[in-house]
Amino acid sequence: MKGIGARIGLVCGLLVLIFTGFAWRLIDLQVSQHSYFAHEAAEKHCIRLPIPAQRGRILDRNGEELAVNIPVRTVYADGTRIHDAKAVATVASPFLKMSEPDLQERLSTKRPYVVIRKGVSEEDAQDMIRAMDKAGLHGLYLQEATVRSYPNAEMLCHVLGYVDCTGHGADGIEKTMDEELTGHDGFRLIEHDRKGREIVIYRGQEQLPENGSDIRLSIDMGLQALVEKEIDTTYKDLHPAAVTAVLADPNTGEILAMACRPNYDPNKFNEAKPEQMRNRSITDMYEPGSVFKIVVTSAAYNEGIVNENTRIFCENGHFSYGGKIIKDHHGFGDLSVPDILMKSSNIGAAKIALRMPDAMYYDYVRRFGFGQRSGIQLPGEISGMVNPPHRWDMLTKTRMAYGQSVAVTPIQMIMAMSTVANGGKLMKPRLVLNKGEGNAVQEAVPVGQVVSAKSSNFIASSLLKVVSSEGTAPLARIDGFKVAGKTGTAQKISPNGGYLANRYIVSFAGFFPSEHPNLAAIVIVDDAPLGDSANYGGLVAAPVFSRIGSKAARYLDMEPETGTVAQSAQSTSVSLNSRVP
Amino acid sequence: MNGNRRRTTNLIEVNFLARWLGVMFLLGLTGLFFVYIKNQQHAVGNQSRMIESAIAELEARNEALNARITALTSRGALQRRVDEGFIHLEPIRDTAIARITPALPAEADGVLRTASRDPESRLTVGVPQRILSR
Numbered sequence: 001m002k003g004i005g006a007r008i009g010l011v012c013g014l015l016v017l018i019f020t021g022f023a024w025r026l027i028d029l030q031v032s033q034h035s036y037f038a039h040e041a042a043e044k045h046c047i048r049l050p051i052p053a054q055r056g057r058i059l060d061r062n063g064e065e066l067a068v069n070i071p072v073r074t075v076y077a078d079g080t081r082i083h084d085a086k087a088v089a090t091v092a093s094p095f096l097k098m099s100e101p102d103l104q105e106r107l108s109t110k111r112p113y114v115v116i117r118k119g120v121s122e123e124d125a126q127d128m129i130r131a132m133d134k135a136g137l138h139g140l141y142l143q144e145a146t147v148r149s150y151p152n153a154e155m156l157c158h159v160l161g162y163v164d165c166t167g168h169g170a171d172g173i174e175k176t177m178d179e180e181l182t183g184h185d186g187f188r189l190i191e192h193d194r195k196g197r198e199i200v201i202y203r204g205q206e207q208l209p210e211n212g213s214d215i216r217l218s219i220d221m222g223l224q225a226l227v228e229k230e231i232d233t234t235y236k237d238l239h240p241a242a243v244t245a246v247l248a249d250p251n252t253g254e255i256l257a258m259a260c261r262p263n264y265d266p267n268k269f270n271e272a273k274p275e276q277m278r279n280r281s282i283t284d285m286y287e288p289g290s291v292f293k294i295v296v297t298s299a300a301y302n303e304g305i306v307n308e309n310t311r312i313f314c315e316n317g318h319f320s321y322g323g324k325i326i327k328d329h330h331g332f333g334d335l336s337v338p339d340i341l342m343k344s345s346n347i348g349a350a351k352i353a354l355r356m357p358d359a360m361y362y363d364y365v366r367r368f369g370f371g372q373r374s375g376i377q378l379p380g381e382i383s384g385m386v387n388p389p390h391r392w393d394m395l396t397k398t399r400m401a402y403g404q405s406v407a408v409t410p411i412q413m414i415m416a417m418s419t420v421a422n423g424g425k426l427m428k429p430r431l432v433l434n435k436g437e438g439n440a441v442q443e444a445v446p447v448g449q450v451v452s453a454k455s456s457n458f459i460a461s462s463l464l465k466v467v468s469s470e471g472t473a474p475l476a477r478i479d480g481f482k483v484a485g486k487t488g489t490a491q492k493i494s495p496n497g498g499y500l501a502n503r504y505i506v507s508f509a510g511f512f513p514s515e516h517p518n519l520a521a522i523v524i525v526d527d528a529p530l531g532d533s534a535n536y537g538g539l540v541a542a543p544v545f546s547r548i549g550s551k552a553a554r555y556l557d558m559e560p561e562t563g564t565v566a567q568s569a570q571s572t573s574v575s576l577n578s579r580v581p
Numbered sequence: 582m583n584g585n586r587r588r589t590t591n592l593i594e595v596n597f598l599a600r601w602l603g604v605m606f607l608l609g610l611t612g613l614f615f616v617y618i619k620n621q622q623h624a625v626g627n628q629s630r631m632i633e634s635a636i637a638e639l640e641a642r643n644e645a646l647n648a649r650i651t652a653l654t655s656r657g658a659l660q661r662r663v664d665e666g667f668i669h670l671e672p673i674r675d676t677a678i679a680r681i682t683p684a685l686p687a688e689a690d691g692v693l694r695t696a697s698r699d700p701e702s703r704l705t706v707g708v709p710q711r712i713l714s715r
Contacts, residue, residue, distance in 0.1 A: 070648040071641040122641045144641075149648055151655035200626025225656045479675075 045191045053183030056212030060221040067150055073125035074143040075116045079109035082139030091135050095128035150266045155228050158279035159258050162266040175379045180435045183212035213436025218254035226551040227257040234544050235261040240528035244280045244410050250418035250511055250520040252444040253427030282381040285407035286505045289490030290344045292403030297337055299364035300352045302455040306337050312348045319347040322394035326350050338462035342471045346402040353401035358389040367450045368416045369426050370408050376429040384408045414522040417509040421517040424449055424456040460484050476542035478549040480560030485510020487537030502532050508541035513561050
């Protein structure tokens with residue numbers, strides 16, 4: 001009996017030891033190393049599935065879509081699941097638009113993730129998967145993706161920019177507004193089974209994506225289209241190096257249209273050359289020529305240095321100053337300030353500048369926004385070049401008066417002209433009206449009062465004469481409207497110093513209607529091969545301005561000003577061969 | 582012997598047995614029901630996953646079609662169609678445009694309108710529009 005009892009006790013003891021071991025191991029697995037094994041298990045079965053955010057659209061001021069997303073699929077292969085590469089290639093190649101041998105070669109892999117083709121359309125991708133299922137084949141899978149599309153192709157390309165292969169803006173509004181447009185990806189924690197299918201009932205934490213905001217621009221595509229068409233015609237007809245045009249609301253600083261030639265298609269940005277991709281409105285500086293006379297005349301009038309009755313002797317076309325001769329295109333005697341603008345007298349403008357102290361003149365040039373970035377919401381803007389007085393030589397001041405020895409960008413020039421149009425306020429140019437805040441529109445931002453309303457009105461009324469049969473830009477007239485503006489004709493600067501012979505940058509900047517200006521525009525034609533006698537702002541750029549203005553007025557249904565129809569009819573009799581700057 | 586045999590006879594306690602069998606049956610039934618519910622959950626989960634992917638596919642197709650419509654109705658596309666002659670635009674002459682100005686309220690021109698009883702719209706509605714020709 002004792003022997004049996006001992007044996008029973010031994011067996012029971014062994015069982016106790018065994019089960020104690022099991023219990024200890026159980027506690028070890030479930031308690032001591034719980035987090036480690038839970039993590040290991042989760043790594044095998046749980047994945048964090050990203051839910052991509054949609055990039056915001058870019059719209060014009062009326063809600064027209066300028067940049068949209070097209071859903072596409074990235075097709076990838078899991079080599080571990082492909083058993084018959086040839087059969088898969090036969091079924092899938094028509095949908096992937098690849099040759100069967102090429103596809104078969106790429107499918108002959110054991111790697112679990114091989115991208116076969118990006119940018120496959122949704123329809124083709126789904127049709128391919130159905131065909132694969134029908135044939136009982138596996139190994140090709142789809143990933144969600146989007147491509148950015150610009151429905152208007154080249155139109156407004158320099159403003160919109162483009163998105164690079166990482167999905168982020170690389171130029172234009174796409175770049176400056178990238179943060180607002182991008183949004184934030186969401187995610188979902190899921191568990192999957194042995195075949196990789198999601199087990200929905202074990203779906204874990206989920207965070208929905210925050211889509212990017214839609215950006216509403218101040219651009220009006222109706223106006224943009226007609227500006228594009230006009231500068232396109234100019235570019236094709238005159239064969240210049242470049243054409244630039246900007247249309248703005250002088251009262252708010254809103255940019256209504258902005259276009260340059262040459263241009264490119266942002267849908268095929270990788271085919272574009274660097275010179276096609278430059279937004280010359282903000283990245284190119286040029287000597288503005290006579291358009292800059294509005295600065296010296298406004299400043300002098302505002303300071304009381306000249307007034308309505310001031311008459312300046314213009315030396316009959318030859319003025320010797322600082323060892324150099326300043327010339328006018330015609331010899332003039334005494335001219336009033338409006339006449340200096342109307343006749344575009346370099347000598348008159350230089351003499352007005354000489355009446356002003358250097359520091360005061362420089363201050364006004366800066367207050368008009370030159371020599372500093374305008375702050376437009378586009379990348380790559382340059383500040384132009386305005387030297388401070390301590391760097392001036394004896395001639396700098398006189399040259400600056402008629403737009404030499406100073407370099408400006410088109411956007412600076414149109415904002416300066418808008419200052420004259422709107423009662424003396426320099427406005428910050430605005431391209432973005434709304435960054436996804438519903439219907440709210442950001443307020444116009446005045447940079448400052450440059451000259452008094454009286455001074456700006458005086459200059460504006462003087463500029464009306466420029467667009468008359470006696471002025472330099474009769475071809476800038478617009479039927480039914482009184483137009484104020486100024487021509488500019490500047491020789492191109494040689495890279496080796498000095499100026500290039502017979503090569504000009506001609507421009508016209510103006511605004512209308514004269515009473516309550518709604519539109520300001522600048523047209524710049526760079527280096528049109530027209531020869532010395534025909535390459536003037538009044539002959540080349542002014543007609544483009546006129547055509548753009550006429551169509552814009554019709555498009556905006558602007559009410560004609562009274563007493564202007566008969567005046568505009570005279571413009572047809574103006575000779576194209578008259579030499580006007 | 583007979584007495585001993587009678588003493589070792591065990592009676593089956595039907596009530597006791599039935600109670601435990603009932604408990605076991607209920608436990609088994611609960612287990613089966615649990616498995617059934619779990620399977621149902623998986624089935625419904627799979628259905629909802631399929632519906633989700635179908636909705637996602639539809640949304641993607643819808644977006645693709647919207648983008649296509651946008652491209653086909655873009656200004657560039659329409660301009661191409663105009664250039665091809667598919668769409669013809671007839672220019673409107675300036676002389677054919679009538680400009681209708683908004684009617685003036687009574688406070689502005691001093692004319693009392695009687696056509697409408699609504700005091701708000703009475704001032705503007707029903708007034709012959711002034712037509713100015715260019």
